[in-house]
Amino acid sequence: MDRNLQKYLAFVKTVEYGSFTRAAELLNYSQSGVSRMIQDLEQEWKVTLLDRGRAGVKLTSEGIKLLPFAQSLCGEYEKLQAQVDELNGLQAGLIRIGTFASVATHWLPRIIRAFQKDYPGVDFELLMGDYDEIERWTLEGRVDCGFLRLPADPALETLPLARDDLVAILPEGHPLAQLEKIPLAALCQDPFILLEKGVNREVSELFRRYGLTPQVRYTLWEDYAVMAMVESGMGISLLHRLILKRTPYHFVARPLAEPAYRDIALALRSRQGASLAVQRFLDYLAYR
Numbered sequence: 001m002d003r004n005l006q007k008y009l010a011f012v013k014t015v016e017y018g019s020f021t022r023a024a025e026l027l028n029y030s031q032s033g034v035s036r037m038i039q040d041l042e043q044e045w046k047v048t049l050l051d052r053g054r055a056g057v058k059l060t061s062e063g064i065k066l067l068p069f070a071q072s073l074c075g076e077y078e079k080l081q082a083q084v085d086e087l088n089g090l091q092a093g094l095i096r097i098g099t100f101a102s103v104a105t106h107w108l109p110r111i112i113r114a115f116q117k118d119y120p121g122v123d124f125e126l127l128m129g130d131y132d133e134i135e136r137w138t139l140e141g142r143v144d145c146g147f148l149r150l151p152a153d154p155a156l157e158t159l160p161l162a163r164d165d166l167v168a169i170l171p172e173g174h175p176l177a178q179l180e181k182i183p184l185a186a187l188c189q190d191p192f193i194l195l196e197k198g199v200n201r202e203v204s205e206l207f208r209r210y211g212l213t214p215q216v217r218y219t220l221w222e223d224y225a226v227m228a229m230v231e232s233g234m235g236i237s238l239l240h241r242l243i244l245k246r247t248p249y250h251f252v253a254r255p256l257a258e259p260a261y262r263d264i265a266l267a268l269r270s271r272q273g274a275s276l277a278v279q280r281f282l283d284y285l286a287y288r
Helices: 003-017 020-027 031-045 061-087 101-106 108-118 131-140 184-188 202-209 223-231 276-282
Strands: 050-053 056-059 093-099 122-128 145-149 157-170 191-195 215-220 236-240 252-255 261-268
Touching: 003 020, 003 031, 003 056, 003 061, 020 031, 056 061, 061 276, 093 131, 093 276, 101 108, 101 122, 101 223, 108 122, 108 276, 131 145, 131 261, 145 276, 157 202, 157 223, 184 202, 191 202, 191 223, 215 223, 223 236
Parallel strands: 093 122, 093 145, 191 215, 191 236
Antiparallel strands: 050 056, 145 261, 157 236, 157 252, 157 261
């Protein structure tokens, strides 16, 4: 890669990830190497591009003005590389995917394994986040595609994949476990363990829709921690069915009397404009 383009890419990725360390990991450089390349740019252009601090790096006013041009150059390079990959039969490449826990745990291993049997030279980078983060990363180009909940931003192209039900999870021996379906109102009588992170407020919105208020005793943002607490008898909860596959925890799962679900889709800025590796990856989604 041209030395100047390396510097532009170091600048763009450092801004995207907010740190020299994470940019260096992505680009396979040392942290000092990435920092030095950006310093070289600043000296060549006679401007300060980044403010450095303990919390990471932030764009200066000059950096804000120059970043779009660097992004454009790097984007054109990625398109060029995609065409080279196509001519070489997709012998190498990188696919960056935004995902959440249940998809990363239960879908992606099978999808990626099937894909890499045919394209062993393509690498993957997975970024874990909530729906809002994944949507933003996809729009900004930080990831090539992202798994998220519909509806998504209309600027994104989406491929619907599955409907995933919310189910009640209860400690073994709980009185409600005798029911085939659990009314939402019945879940308001025990300590409730609420799974929420960022703008992901599906469960709270569901109770609010029916005018109900659960007795929230604990709020967490990690699915398996919720399962462990339910197993220990600390409360009851609602989780999506997909995350419950092959779980090591012991509890009872029951469908709701008032059905609730999320529609999972894969989103990308443009299927036509995606790299060859990403376009090929879409063909393997059936392996989930």
